[in-house]
Amino acid sequence: TTDQPSHLFDKDGASLLASLKDYVSTIDEGTGCLFCHRVDKVENAGATAGANASVDVSLADRPLYPGEDSDYAALRAFAGRLIRAKPDVHAASFSDPVHADSKLCASCHEEFAPGTGAYITDTYQEWAASSFNAPNDPAKNRTCLDCHMHADVNAIGTDVPGRSTDGGPLKNNVVTHAFIGAQYHLVGLRSQQAADETLALLRTSAKLAVAGPSPDQLTVRVSNVGAGHDLPTGVSDFRELWLDVTATDASGKVVLSSGDLDAAGNVPADARMFHKALAGANGHLAGVQFWTIARFNEDTRIPADGYRDETFDLPPDTAYPVKVSAKLMFRTFPQSITDMVRQRFPDMPPPQAVDIADASATLASP
Numbered sequence: 001t002t003d004q005p006s007h008l009f010d011k012d013g014a015s016l017l018a019s020l021k022d023y024v025s026t027i028d029e030g031t032g033c034l035f036c037h038r039v040d041k042v043e044n045a046g047a048t049a050g051a052n053a054s055v056d057v058s059l060a061d062r063p064l065y066p067g068e069d070s071d072y073a074a075l076r077a078f079a080g081r082l083i084r085a086k087p088d089v090h091a092a093s094f095s096d097p098v099h100a101d102s103k104l105c106a107s108c109h110e111e112f113a114p115g116t117g118a119y120i121t122d123t124y125q126e127w128a129a130s131s132f133n134a135p136n137d138p139a140k141n142r143t144c145l146d147c148h149m150h151a152d153v154n155a156i157g158t159d160v161p162g163r164s165t166d167g168g169p170l171k172n173n174v175v176t177h178a179f180i181g182a183q184y185h186l187v188g189l190r191s192q193q194a195a196d197e198t199l200a201l202l203r204t205s206a207k208l209a210v211a212g213p214s215p216d217q218l219t220v221r222v223s224n225v226g227a228g229h230d231l232p233t234g235v236s237d238f239r240e241l242w243l244d245v246t247a248t249d250a251s252g253k254v255v256l257s258s259g260d261l262d263a264a265g266n267v268p269a270d271a272r273m274f275h276k277a278l279a280g281a282n283g284h285l286a287g288v289q290f291w292t293i294a295r296f297n298e299d300t301r302i303p304a305d306g307y308r309d310e311t312f313d314l315p316p317d318t319a320y321p322v323k324v325s326a327k328l329m330f331r332t333f334p335q336s337i338t339d340m341v342r343q344r345f346p347d348m349p350p351p352q353a354v355d356i357a358d359a360s361a362t363l364a365s366p
Contacts, residue, residue, distance in 0.1 A: 011190060031108075033177075034059060037094040042103045052114075055107045062093040102127065105144040109234070113293040120278065120290055123233045130304035132228030142228050149175040153201040182232065182239065185332045185351035199354060202330060205231055206302075208359035210324045213366040216314045218256075220245060220326045220359070222274065223307040230301040231274065232330075237286070240331040241274040242267055243310055244355070250319040256312055259327075261353060265335040272310045274300050288337075320365035328357040 035057060043054035065082045067075030083090045098104055106124035113120055127133055127144070134140040142157070151160040151174050159173035178187075178194055180201050188195030204226040212218035220243055224231040232239040244259035259271045267273070277297040278286045286293045302308050314322070331353045338350045 036099065036104070037096075038062070039098060039104060039107075040096050042098055042101070042107050052111055053108050055104070063089055065090070100143075100145065102144045109144075113291050115291070116281070116294040118278075118293045118295060120293055121234055123229045126229035126233060126304065130228050132304060144228075145175065147201070147228065148179055148181060149177065151176050153180060153197055153204065156204070182234065182330075183332055184354065189349075199356070202354075202356045206328055206357040208326050208328055208357045210326055210359050210361035210363075211309075212324075213314070213320075213322070213363045215366050216316055216318065217311055218247065218314060218322070218324055218363060219309050219311045220272075221307050221309050222302055222328060222357075224302040224304055228304050230303050232301060236276050236301055237278045238333045238337060239275065240267055240329075240334055240353075242329050243272040244327045244329050245272075245312060245324065247312075247314065247322050247324045249322050253319075255315050255318050255322065256324075258312060259329065265338070265350065267331075267334070274302055274308065276301055288340075320363065322363045323360070324363060325360045326358065327355040329353050330356050 038057050038059050039055045040058050041056035043056065065079045067079035068083075070076050070079070102124065109121055109123040110119070110125065111121040112118060119125075131140060132142040139157075147153075147156055150156050151162065152158075161170060161172055162174040163170055164174055178197065180194070180197050182198065182202060184195045184198040184202070187198060205224065206227075207223045207225050209221045209223070210218065211221060222243070227233070230236065232241050242259050245256060246254060246258075247256035249255045259268065262268060276299040278290070278293045279295055279297040280286050280289075280292040281294040283295075283297065285297065300308065332351045335350075338348075342348050342350075
């Protein structure tokens with residue numbers, strides 16, 4: 001926690017560049033380059049994790065070029081020229097083999113509540129149990145890096161040739177350090193391109209299909225076709241993933257409407273949600289008091305390679321054929337969290353609900 005001004009609304013790294021220009025050390029908001037690239041050991045990550053974020057980080061124990069850490073700009077510039085001229089030592093000091101291991105990601109993306117030991121986030125275990133974890137089948141194997149550091153989210157599984165640095169060597173496959181995930185809202189405050197890439201990745205994760213009718217019912221199947229973990233994963237007690245379904249009968253009458261946001265921006269209580277409800281030992285929802293988590297009250301997430309069918313009732317007097325429109329909606333956090341954040345940051349725009357998959361069908365008489 002810091003009382004310094006937030007850099008949340010910075011564009012193009014303005015505050016970071018200003019600090020670097022004057023060689024000023026500032027507090028990073030979030031994980032910086034050095035943290036990951038100086039990890040040299042992961043301590044017992046994954047299902048047998050002994051502690052949250054249990055990694056060894058060696059910041060100082062590396063060879064330095066002459067002048068690299070000097071207080072004088074001229075010497076630092078000289079060191080920069082040396083690094084570019086002979087980059088091998090520099091590259092090796094920031095490229096430990098552990099960086100290619102998904103267990104490095106697990107060290108932070110496996111999170112449990114101290115005391116109770118209940119898992120808050122279990123993304124690594126979800127991936128490890130999926131068909132994406134196939135080290136003996138390169139055509140199927142997809143690690144965390146393969147999806148979240150891929151240079152083109154629409155071509156995951158295909159190499160993207162390019163250069164990592166200006167004037168650097170041409171590589172068979174380059175990776176991006178944008179770490180595209182699910183947080184389209186916050187990254188979008190700084191970069192619309194990052195938001196667009198995030199949404200593109202989200203839209204590779206799921207497919208919808210409308211089935212029916214059985215007498216007075218229709219079914220929407222939500223399939224997890226692209227995420228190598230549960231959908232949603234991470235803080236999926238806050239992530240909002242739900243179905244927005246509308247059915248109109250032959251007379252033009254809306255006979256089913258489910259999942260529309262209310263006037264205050266809340267997802268209706270009866271919407272079909274895909275999430276986990278984290279609770280304390282007493283069964284009450286934990287909410288932001290995550291340290292009290294002891295169990296799941298509900299878990300409707302969709303595992304990798306899996307699907308979930310949601311069935312909706314139609315009125316007995318429905319006139320067929322019926323036109324059905326279904327959308328899988330996503331929002332990074334609920335309205336209640338938005339309201340809480342905006343008490344401190346009134347200028348924070350609310351995250352917009354976005355559709356990540358859709359389907360439509362015309363159902364004939366059962």
